[in-house]
Amino acid sequence: MTPELEPTAADRLDRFAEAFHTLDASMYPAFAASSLDPAERRIALDRVQTLIGDGPRRGPILEALRDFREFAVQSATQALGGANAVLQTRSNPSSAEERLRFLASLELAVVVVLLWDEIEPDEREDLLGPWAEMASKAVREPRAHRPG
Numbered sequence: 041m042t043p044e045l046e047p048t049a050a051d052r053l054d055r056f057a058e059a060f061h062t063l064d065a066s067m068y069p070a071f072a073a074s075s076l077d078p079a080e081r082r083i084a085l086d087r088v089q090t091l092i093g094d095g096p097r098r099g100p101i102l103e104a105l106r107d108f109r110e111f112a113v114q115s116a117t118q119a120l121g122g123a124n125a126v127l128q129t130r131s132n133p134s135s136a137e138e139r140l141r142f143l144a145s146l147e148l149a150v151v152v153v154l155l156w157d158e159i160e161p162d163e164r165e166d167l168l169g170p171w172a173e174m175a176s177k178a179v180r181e182p183r184a185h186r187p188g
Contacts, residue, residue, distance in 0.1 A: 043096040045104065049154045053104060055178035056153045060108070060146075063174075065115040071170045072142035084167050088148070091155050101154055105147050112146055149175055 045053065063071075092098055116139070149171035152164055156179055159167065168175050 043100055045097065045100045045154065052153050052156060052179050053150065055181065056175055059174045059178055068116060068142050069138055071145055072138045073170050088151050091158050092151065101151065104154065105150055108146055108150050109143055112143060145169060145171065153178060
């Protein structure tokens with residue numbers, strides 16, 4: 041049996057996913073920026089790795105990261121497909137490096153949302169960079185109860 045995310049963290053992540061899924065893939069380059077310089081980012085990533093640890097929550101967190109990554113890649117690919125690709129009416133202005141920065145930024149945002157209560161507010165802001173508003177809103181606004 042695969043361990044699951046802590047319910048509160050899973051709920052935060054679901055709300056973040058709902059907001060992310062409404063984001064048009066053409067906006068992805070705007071989220072590629074990081075508020076951290078490379079040295080600070082390395083320190084932040086090391087800290088996040090320490091928080092994740094090697095325990096039972098590592099698997100579910102890695103699974104969540106994979107799901108977000110797959111959705112992002114699929115959305116970006118679909119945005120460039122179909123009539124847009126045939127007619128070449130839409131190009132992909134982002135470089136491979138920018139796409140990698142976007143995915144790294146997204147993954148860091150997902151981890152911060154999951155570990156929200158374990159990360160200091162000022163550290164969260166630094167780690168989230170362009171995702172801060174979306175993540176904060178997902179944390180602040182619980183979903184209405186859905187019957188079922």
